[in-house]
Amino acid sequence: MTAPTALPPRLLGLSGSLRRISINTALLRALQARLAGRAELVIFPLDEIPPYNGDLDGENAPAPVLALKQAIARADGVIVSSPEYNYGMSGVLKNALDWASRPAMRSPLKGKPALAMTASPAFTGGVRAQHQLRETLSATLARVIARPQVVVSATVEQVQDGVLVDEAKVDFALAAVDDLLAEIALLRKAAG
Template sequence: MAQENLPSILALTGSLRAQSYNSALLRAAVKNHSGKVSINIYDDLARLPMYNQDFDNENPPPEVVELRGRVAAADGLFIVTPEHNASIPAALKNAIDWCSTAPANGIMVAKPTAIAGASPGAFGSARAQIALRQILASIGSDVLTKPEVTVFQCHERIDADGNVNDPFTLSLLDDLLGALTARIARG
């Protein structure tokens, strides 16, 4: 629940996997953030119907109404994405599609947005983040460029219980959320 007078950030992960490294990264960022901000997690990507322009009208599916409402109400977005075939997962792209069309009333335009990601591989979701930056830029989101948080070999930094055990990763996440909070404060 949002605290009064604090900026609000809606956080979401592009992963649907129960034991997702990226969901663990998102939870660690929220838990360990040292700033004054209210962070709420949206974890219903799996419930969203696939984007279909035939249903993108004045009466969209209720799951879409809920997501759009939460995105519109947030002062900023924090998106953590895995890498699927050198890009972002379909579920994340689907959510962005629902939130970026004309019936969504520009809720993502100029919305301060921070991104991060993790991968067991050597690139730490860097290619997915490039694709995500391109998508967000095309719809006019205000995407932070620094710090970049690409957690490579994440299986060495996130334990079996989903805890981030690497102080450097935790500090990067805190810096990223601090930068997002500062961007929101600047308006």
């Protein structure tokens, strides 16, 4: 009798850009295609997440917020990719992470392995937003993967059919996802 095969890890991708031709979403889609068979990557759109309002927190949270929290809870790990706006992460992403961080100390992000990435048309690839993104994820009590920063400088011309096609850049990001998958494997093993 053979032991049951573990299900592939389920990853949740959050893009901090709502643009139709988003480099961050294109990066997540490229990773999604390359991970087929090794892990499932579901990209959760942030378009319908309303501005954070503490009066609507908890049981009164809007349906899109509840869906986001459920998606995070079901995932084994999260990949968060943000553009850089004025040296920081996008407001859309910060807002979504603020909603997801509730209730404090018991959010679905608590203890969740999380990989931070930035992608930007600038040659720096959003490196200045990386620090803010990592700090925010740490504040949610997520397990931010300790590794060199994943910053991807890309142009809209490198996006074809909504997917980043620069293989070297996708390979660079994929190496970081391998670190995320290794952390998930360690947690699964520890859980027995």
